Amino acid sequence: ELTMDINTLEGGKDKLPYLEDNMEVTVQSLEPEPGPLSWRLPARHTYKVKSLADRIAKDRGTTYVTGTLENGMQVQIPNFIKPGENIVVDLTRLTYIGRA
Numbered sequence: 001e002l003t004m005d006i007n008t009l010e011g012g013k014d015k016l017p018y019l020e021d022n023m024e025v026t027v028q029s030l031e032p033e034p035g036p037l038s039w040r041l042p043a044r045h046t047y048k049v050k051s052l053a054d055r056i057a058k059d060r061g062t063t064y065v066t067g068t069l070e071n072g073m074q075v076q077i078p079n080f081i082k083p084g085e086n087i088v089v090d091l092t093r094l095t096y097i098g099r100a
Helices: 013-016
Strands: 028-029 037-041 043-053 064-069 074-078 086-090 093-099
Touching: 074 086, 074 093
Parallel strands: none
Antiparallel strands: 028 037, 043 064, 043 086, 064 074, 086 093
């Protein structure tokens, strides 16, 4: 286990809420000194959808709506995804990739 400074998170503090317990992260380090330099989240990770924003209009095809994940973060997801489903999120662009 290693303790890392929030300011060394690649992509900035905005990505910190996507960090979860036991998530594998990549640490860039120089050995033996100065040690850990920076760290980043994985390229993609699975999250559970907590809720969806109401869709205003019925459109043909796939419509994207705002989904709130269990960690409180929001991402645009297709309207066929239901609360309780697991989805994969691209953590580089913070976008929906697909169902888990």
